[in-house]
Amino acid sequence: MAVNDKYKILAINPGSTSTKIALFENEVEIFSENITHQASELAQFATVNDQYEYRKEMVLSALRDNGCKLEEIKAFSARGGKMGCIPGGTYLVEQTLLDYINLSIPMNHPCGLAPHIANEIACEQGGTAFMVNPPTVDEFIEVARITGFRDIWRRSGVHALNQKEVAIRYANSLGKSYEELNLIVCHIGGGITVTAHRKGRMIDSSAIMAGDGPMAPTRAGTLPVQDLLEMACSGEYTYKELWTRASRDGGLVDHLGTSDVREVVRRIKDGDRYAALVYEAMMYQIAKYAGSMAVSLEGSVDAIILTGGIARDEYCVSEMRRQLSWIGPIAVIAGEFEMEALAAGALRVLRGEEEAMLFDGRPVWDHKEFLRRYNVTNKQIHK
Secondary structure (H helix, E strand, O other): OOOOOOOEEEEEEEOOOEEEEEEEEOOEEEEEEEEEOOHHHHOOOOOOHHHHHHHHHHHHHHHHHOOOOHHHEEEEEEEOOOOOOEOOOEEEOOHHHHHHHHHOOOOOOHHHHHHHHHHHHHHHHOOEEEEEOOOOEOOOOHHHHEOOOOOOEOOOOOOHHHHHHHHHHHHHHOOOOHHHOEEEEEEEOOOEEEEEEEOOEEEEEOEOOOOEOOOOOOOOOOOOHHHHHHHHOOOOOOHHHHHHHHHOOOHHHHHHOOOOHHHHHHHHHOOOHHHHHHHHHHHHHHHHHHHHHHHHOOOOOOEEEEEEHHHHOHHHHHHHHHHHOOOOOEEEEEEOOHHHHHHHHHHHHHOOOOOOEOOOOOOOOOHHHHHHHOOOOHHHOOO
């Protein structure tokens, strides 16, 4: 297929309380809509899976309201759900992939519905369904997985969709391919991940939900193990309470009572010294993890990319430049490009720039199999 051919691509990205859709013609967005789902509407569904027909009809209704002709759409590109550890790329949605998602019932997040919605519309109207860089993309090198416990392993938990998109965009701006560069990408938003990209693979990273990395607006990040264990064993907290504090009410929320960086910056301008200290600490932690990723890349860093919503903040960018410019050039690609990334992944396949990947159901890494390769006996394997 020629590069100059025009393809209409629908990106589908369900979230907890909304479903984002966007129609593209090649790289150009034709329209987008963030379909909000009221809590009262979602309350009628016992599980996420039960929301399928409701969400699909909302997508189709929005397309009809915007005058879209489904038969003109060449590709339906879906945000993926919990797929196990898989390589990054654009996946063809076919039965093996759909069956694997079905085995994850009940789903814990609506993004797992997207491949089903994309596939059903594609089957009904023509076109092809794809899934692009789901949250479980895992390209870690083996040495990055080891911890001080032989039954606890580091797994990837990265903003894979946006991180890979901005890395590809930066490479294109230089007239190079993503696979030619070594990059550190700092996704700085409601969640924060700092990742080493080596020649097209995310070989190491902080983990968005595993409590490994910088604190974020709503997440605690890395905590001292002894203090956390004492809290967990004190009898004063349940597992759920601690997990909620670490993953939803930590970071800026725990310190300052807000996750809105604009509010934090306003307080700093009004003379709030503690707000300034906490925000500076978050920037320091991001820079510290970025420095560790430079080690992962053995000092060969073509650029450090700042992305995510907080990368729009001038103070954040200035701090990152001050602390990290000695490692390599700083590039700012502020905002999140999930919808553009979904369309771009499908477009690369349609143009023949990439080959669509097939999901075979096998994880790229399994800790028991890994230990067997190193002749660790079953008695030594705790889990």
